[in-house]
Amino acid sequence: MSPTTSPARPGRKRGRGGLARLGPLPWIGPAVLLIALVVLWPVYEMVRTSFLKISSSGFVRGSAGFDKYRQLLEEPALPSVVVSTVVWTLVVVTATMVLSLALAQLFNQRFPGRRLTRWALIAPWAASVVMTAIGFKWMLDRTAGVLNTLMTDLGIVDDPKDWLGGPATAWPWMMFVAVFVSLPFTTYTLLAGLQTVPAEVYEAARVDGTTPWQIYVRITLPLLRPALLVGMVINLINVFNSFPIIWSMTRGGPDSDTATTTVFMYQLKNADIGQSAAMSVVNFALVLLMVALFLKATRWNQEES
Template sequence: MGRATPYLLILPSFLMAAFIILWPLYQIGTISVHDVNRFGMLRDFSGIANFQALFNDPDFIAALWRTLVWTAGVVIGTLVVSVPIALILNDDFHGRSLARVIVMLPWAVSLAMMAIVWRWALNGESGLLNSGLKGLSLINTNIEWLAQASTAFPMQILIGILVSIPFTVTIFLGGLSSVPDDLYDAASVEGASHWQQFRYITLPLLRPFINIAFVMNTINVFNSFPIIWVTTQGGPANSTDILVTYLYKVGFRFGKLGEASAVSIIMFALLLVFTIIYVRLAMREEKTT
């Protein structure tokens, strides 16, 4: 009984978590292999017909590749920007507490509200960005930032990076607080430069937290809906659609619930495969070090 006690204690929570995750997954999987009407009523079994319809749709393929670019751009950009910010906020300087509050403040604002503010700022006629660039004499005419894919999608990636910084910086600050100051003191005595201290002390000890931030941000950004939808709704001409906005359109605009469920299964599979591969690589790297 002694050895089984821990498993019995966690069994109720495990069963509840399994039910919350597996039951919706089962329902979505069932819908994805059936012909479904607009009201969600299952009709005939269709096998992989919904999946075939997706892969025959150029908009789905484009949204799939765009999702990969969106996720990679936002996650990598966030990590690159957040590390130096965390290093600065970890130093002891006058006003550090206020600086931390300013950096963390956007985290308290709804993501949809942030997207609305940025949509106003990027307005082609009266947006703050055009006004600021004109004031600096960098442009002569207004730019329709959200009216063309060549500018809309890069700006959406930039917004995604900005709104992801507070969460990522918080993780890195937690990691930096666990690094002993004695290591830096010893390195300074040995004549190590700031870059050498960062490369050989800070970065290796911060790597587990970078792994956590990478996985968490990837999952969050991959499934992020508000930024794309609020700013452009996937337009113009579906040129900024990612999988989650494509799913919304297919399911709720066109009433193709079977295909929408198939998109959900594909998204779940992609995230699951990515998480397993990355975690295994991270664990193998920790064992070798």
């Protein structure tokens, strides 16, 4: 019996060894495939399209080389759109992080109704961004908006204002909405970071006579650094690429006065799909550069001394 059964055992061992050599690949393979189909393939198509001449009906008319990029750089509205995008991103991300840090500190304390207020903060996150933006747009409507009606009744303004009709008033309101919908995620990210700080650390600092401000600066903020980095990076990407808020409220108008580069990209598609794809490539490169510079500046992968 042993001569007939012994050859099978090494075979089974070799089979198990071969599967073991694949490591985690059988488990991460589906995720890698999904990323390739959902992320890498669209990026490839986006770059390829930016080098093509495509008619308004969608037919490819040949190669365009770098003409679409040259035409994009010659767009008269591009400089103002880039400046608006930078201001939009910096203001919204900074305001979101500051307010989220304050709210996280508040929710980390014990007070009556804490659970209810935590649930209430989820509402802007649970609601659709488009629905929220359209709700604010109706509220700011010149003829039937709640804000104009209230301000007129109270005598604050003589005539209703077109809050979304010009960039001077439209930008602040859109920034307010962007911060409003960004607060829940960032607040809960920072709150989770705060709750990982051991209470013993605070108790030891108080015993040593450390003031509350010193505790916050020397203990809380350094230990909260990973959560701050996560919240800021995700906010940078989301706010820079933000489309639903601006498109729902102003459609980037008048002209491109309230457009970011993402909205401007969508506006270009009606005139030239290839040029719109070129703007998409530039946007993608800007996001990668922005995140890389931010992570380098914050030295995210270096241990605290």
